[in-house]
Amino acid sequence: MFGFFKKKPSLKEELSKNPHQPHKWIKLAEESEKEAPQALINALLYSNGELIDTVAKKIKNLALFRKVEPLIPEVEKSLGKDYASFLQGLVEEYKRNYQKARNLYDVARNSQNKTLSFLSNYYIAMLYLKEGLLDLAYKTIKEIEAEAPETYKLELSVKKRELEEQLGISGSKILKSFKEGLKKTRDALGLSDFAGRQVDESLFEELEERLILADVGVSTTLKLIEELRKEAKKKKIKTSDELLEIMKEKLKAILKNCKGELNLTEKPSVILVLGVNGVGKTTTIGKLAKQLKDSGLSVVLAAADTFRAAAIEQLEVWAERAGARIVKGQEGTDPAAVVFDAIQSIKAKGEDVLIVDTAGRLHNKQNLMKEIHKIKKVIAREFPGQPAEILLVLDANTGQNAISQAKTFKEITDVTGIALTKLDGTAKGGIVIAICNELKIPIKFVGIGEKIEDLRKFDPNEFVESLFEMGEGEE
Ligand SMILES: Nc1nc2c(ncn2[C@@H]2O[C@H](COP(=O)(O)OP(=O)(O)OP(=O)(O)O)[C@@H](O)[C@H]2O)c(=O)[nH]1
Structure with a gap:
């Protein structure tokens, strides 16, 4: 059975009378599963190729590869071989014919159209990543970084930094090993x-x-x-x-099942950080700000924990260490007002990431809930779809108590990820497994020390291998 789809005859009728409205074709594709393949191709044709990025994303999100494939000749006829090759590349990638897909993207990367050329290179880089060809992915990302449209800049710089770490070219600092932590x-x-x-x-x-x-x-x-x-x-x-x-x-x-990446696909991306006092929230924000700064992003911290002056001062110290800008108010200011100010200044300066520190007074759950919702509302009003991340900081030392804290925060709001701190200082690291099994929230970071570089992306394999590794020179 195919299920039902909502049909909007008025939009279809309008388009049949006046098809030169590319964005409306996209809208039709969003509204009707049945119309989507042809509507997306029409959006591409009537925009004269301009909407290629949107169309490619929609084909992927709606998994329309096979339905779009027979329509590719239409694209070739109107827009030429470059566009057709790119779309066929998407289809071949979906069919896991990676070599073929790469050859097709290769044709499209020579296009005169800058967006198409960038996208082809970008998809090639992502293919290299998929195939584990990290050095080639790195090289391609470096080549296209400068010409990337704003919406891709954040993602590319984060990927580049991750690859630098994986390829061991991230500088001379010797990082504490996970095993040590x-x-x-x-x-x-x-x-x-x-x-x-x-x-x-x-x-x-x-x-x-x-x-x-x-x-x-x-x-x-x-x-x-x-x-x-x-x-x-x-x-x-x-x-x-x-x-x-x-x-x-x-x-x-x-x-x-608990591995998760930080979602930073929009510019600006907002990360709201929650957690009770003392869990390592400020430290984690500082470490994260430094990592993002190092990957070339501009980072702003909003000191929305206005409950204590000391919290604001501590965040200031970390902002300085990380090289991030900080927006703060007086002790006792409305936290949402601080966030609002931060947003206005980001808009003016065009910065990339906003990290919001919040107060975590769990003993007053109603007030906390109100405060978080108010902050979220301010963010979403100014930047629709944000905050992209609601990161909950938990202290591994508190063991099972961390689970009950997480449950309470989950009742208050959607939590998109966990940062688990102080794994280095505890014998209770098994809490990672309990968190994963009981809460089903991705663990995005783990803290394994007090220094600015001691925040790691959570890697399940590395974690388990570290638990099982025997002796070997650690004594
Ligand atoms: N060993 C270790 N210590 C950490 C880690 N993360 C944070 N800490 C320490 O934990 C203590 C509390 O960290 P803060 O960042 O001040 O915690 P907070 O949640 O912001 O606390 P408030 O400011 O009181 O709300 C500090 O002494 C940090 O150095 C970690 O991963 N490992």
């Missing part, structure tokens, strides 16, 4: 104690105890141990080493 948790779990043992009931019981002590959480632990028991029986597993391998894969599978 997780030492206390790894020691508490002591998985190396289980090596070379027989699989028997006492092994399961000890593993269960260690996981609970590391704050993996009772329900998550019980479920995991039960699955391990079943699998050990089914696969007739005799040695603990094999069992630990299975456990590792299971943990990776749980955590894979």
Whole structure:
């Protein structure tokens, strides 16, 4: 069955009388699934290729590749080979014919039209990323960075910085390793104690105890141990080493669902940061501001925690360290007014990212809720669709308490991601697994130290590998 779609005969009728209205063709595509393929092609034709970016995004978002494919000859006839090759490239990429897609984008990248040429290069870079050809992706991004339209600048500079880190060209600073940051948790779990043992009931019981002590959480632990028991029986597993391998894969599978990227696709992008006092909110904002600054973005901090003068001062110190501009008010000013001022100045200066620090007084949930909603309203009114991120900061030291804080904040507003701080100072790093399993909110960052560079993107594989790594020169 195809389901129903809302038909707007008036728009269709209007377009059949006067088709020279490209944006209305886009609107028709949004309204009607059935009309969408032809409507998008018409939008492209009647805009004389101008709407290629919008059309490509819509084809992807609505997954119209196969329906658009038979219409590509129309595009070739009216707009030429470059546009047709680009669209066919989208289709081939969808079919996972990556080499073919790249050749087609390659044809389009030579177009005289700047937008089409940029987009083709951009899609080539993304293809390289998909295929793990990081150095080629990096090279392509560097080549097109300068000519990128405003809407792509943010994304490209963040990608470039990530690639620099992955390729080891991010400067000479030796970063604290993730493994170092997780030492206390790894020691508490002591998985190396289980090596070379027989699989028997006492092994399961000890593993269960260690996981609970590391704050993996009772329900998550019980479920995991039960699955391990079943699998050990089914696969007739005799040695603990094999069992630990299975456990590792299971943990990776749980955590894979909680990997999340910061969404910074719009300019400006607003990140609203929530969290109770003392969890490391200000520090995290400072570290994040520095990372974004280092990737070439202009960053503004709004000191909307106006409850305490000390909070404003502390944010000022971090703004200075990160090289970010700060907008603040007096102690006791309406936080939404500070945010409003920040927005006005960003509009005037054309800056890229706004990070809003908020007060987190959970004992007064009603007031907190009102305050957050008011701030969100001010942001959305000035920048529709923002804040792009509502980041909740949790302190790993507080173990299970972090889960109940997250639940409360989730009741107050949508949380798009978690930054989990102080993983380095705790033996309760298992809380990452509990957060993922119980809250289903992406963990976007983890803090593994007090220094400005000690904030990492959360990588599930790296996290699990660090928990399981044995000894090797760490003592
Ligand atoms: N070891 C370690 N310490 C951290 C980390 N993140 C923050 N801290 C420390 O935690 C303490 C509290 O951090 P703040 O950033 O002041 O916390 P806050 O949530 O802004 O607190 P208020 O300003 O009181 O609301 C500071 O001493 C930080 O240095 C981390 O990842 N690891």
